[in-house]
Amino acid sequence: MTQVCRLTRAGGVVQVQDLGRKQSMHHGVTESGAADRHAFFWANRLLQQPYDTAMLEITVGDVVFDILHDVRVALTGADLNATLNGMPVDGWQSYNLRRGDTLEFGFPRVGLRAYLAFAGELDWPQSYGSRSWVEKEQLPETPVLKPGGGVSFTSIQPHALQTAVPQRFVPNYTEPLTLDILLGYQSHLFPAETIDAFFESEFEVQPASSRMGYQLAGPKVTHDIEQLYSEGIAYGAVQVPPDGNPVVLLNDRQTMGGYPKLGCISQRSGAALSQRLPGAKVRFRRRGYDELVRDWGGVLQFFQGVY
Amino acid sequence: MRSVPDIAPVSVDTWLLTWSLDEGALPDAQLVALIGDLASRLRRQFGAAIVNTVPAYCSVMVQIDILSIDWGRVETAIRSWLSEIDLESDLVSRHHQIPVCYDPELGLDMHEFSTLKKLSPGEVASIHSQLTYTVFAVGFLPGFAYLGHVDERLSAPRRASFRATVPAGSVAIADRQTAIYPSASPGGWQIIGRAPQLPAPGDFNAGDTLEFVPIDRTEFDRLAGVVSE
Numbered sequence: 421m422t423q424v425c426r427l428t429r430a431g432g433v434v435q436v437q438d439l440g441r442k443q444s445m446h447h448g449v450t451e452s453g454a455a456d457r458h459a460f461f462w463a464n465r466l467l468q469q470p471y472d473t474a475m476l477e478i479t480v481g482d483v484v485f486d487i488l489h490d491v492r493v494a495l496t497g498a499d500l501n502a503t504l505n506g507m508p509v510d511g512w513q514s515y516n517l518r519r520g521d522t523l524e525f526g527f528p529r530v531g532l533r534a535y536l537a538f539a540g541e542l543d544w545p546q547s548y549g550s551r552s553w554v555e556k557e558q559l560p561e562t563p564v565l566k567p568g569g570g571v572s573f574t575s576i577q578p579h580a581l582q583t584a585v586p587q588r589f590v591p592n593y594t595e596p597l598t599l600d601i602l603l604g605y606q607s608h609l610f611p612a613e614t615i616d617a618f619f620e621s622e623f624e625v626q627p628a629s630s631r632m633g634y635q636l637a638g639p640k641v642t643h644d645i646e647q648l649y650s651e652g653i654a655y656g657a658v659q660v661p662p663d664g665n666p667v668v669l670l671n672d673r674q675t676m677g678g679y680p681k682l683g684c685i686s687q688r689s690g691a692a693l694s695q696r697l698p699g700a701k702v703r704f705r706r707r708g709y710d711e712l713v714r715d716w717g718g719v720l721q722f723f724q725g726v727y
Numbered sequence: 728m729r730s731v732p733d734i735a736p737v738s739v740d741t742w743l744l745t746w747s748l749d750e751g752a753l754p755d756a757q758l759v760a761l762i763g764d765l766a767s768r769l770r771r772q773f774g775a776a777i778v779n780t781v782p783a784y785c786s787v788m789v790q791i792d793i794l795s796i797d798w799g800r801v802e803t804a805i806r807s808w809l810s811e812i813d814l815e816s817d818l819v820s821r822h823h824q825i826p827v828c829y830d831p832e833l834g835l836d837m838h839e840f841s842t843l844k845k846l847s848p849g850e851v852a853s854i855h856s857q858l859t860y861t862v863f864a865v866g867f868l869p870g871f872a873y874l875g876h877v878d879e880r881l882s883a884p885r886r887a888s889f890r891a892t893v894p895a896g897s898v899a900i901a902d903r904q905t906a907i908y909p910s911a912s913p914g915g916w917q918i919i920g921r922a923p924q925l926p927a928p929g930d931f932n933a934g935d936t937l938e939f940v941p942i943d944r945t946e947f948d949r950l951a952g953v954v955s956e
Contacts, residue, residue: 443770445779447928448866557869604737652781652788654741676783676866684738709736716739720794
């Protein structure tokens, strides 16, 4: 076990994340996991390591790491004005860092969450098969990474050639976003006019958005569906409280809830949404189950495959 | 056998099984025992291919690993269990006995609550602890079990003002439901007592049964590990 870096400043949020907890939700413990799985998968791909290897999710930025051991890293996701020893570094690439280097993240230029992966296995306790950390739960077995705290790894891989993600797979987090939704849950209880209006409307991301859920505002999504018995909430569920403002529930969502839901947005759409800042504009597009399964199954197969 | 659930996908890897209840009916203890048992059977039988299950009231959400299993196999297993299961003898659930102290110093709303219900604190404690409850769902907080149904004499709406911090272990009532707060949290339920031992996230499963065992303050302090001066 080797201490590879130390967090020396954390103005924004730094969390250990992987693909989230398994078989935890029936205990009321949320799924959690990396908010942007597209960026997460690519960071591990750049380091030729298993697609679910835990890494650091850096939200907003204003974060400094002192590098204590030679290590290979990959940087994907948001552009948080990262610098290495004061020189700007581009994202969606791997880098060979040396003992004594300083890796710094400024404030967001494009996107909200950056992913910093290390070539090695994080020495970090697990809960429900995951190293992910959820602020509101404070499970005793999952510690918090605080300023002054070190990050240790086992089986650190040596330096290797720099790799980069092909440009066509690098998303543009500033373009208008259309979210793919599979209608389900109580969508059949919403009036047809409401559903039509929903697909024609543009919504704006609200400041209260977080890893738990993205609050949207726009034309009201009206219905007179009565309060239901609470039921399990899947990733990407679009729930519509009585005020008519939809909420898209993401990784740290509550495990169950009773507000009427229209369906779920896709994993790919949720990843893109999690990079949006308040004020971003989003729309919804109806997609079928089979095409969504082909799409996401293809993504998983690609990243789970030979690395 | 009760009616077959409606089974529909809600996302690429997640299905929802929903049983319909009669208009105006309270959730059914036998149904939740069935869905709790079904969820744990799925986790046992298919292991890691079942990513998550959420049994709650009258539904079960099932999330699978789409690369390691076809939904068709899971659905076939579900349908065959449902057609074969004997509700009287096959369901597996646990029974819990939870010590609780109804001292108004710990049950922060006990005075207000008992006044509202025109009962004495002792009567509230006695009515609350004489029934066996069913775990209808686990959620809101890790290990927070929604228990029902509270005796009608104790049914009361949530507090008008939300409490910023409900102490861990608080035993509280909202409408016909009761619960134990496993950790400190904001909350609006009426607090009538406190459990000296905090439930862990994995303690309760939907379908389990539970009864409250009244204890006095001395016993509470002993179990909670409070050292007297």
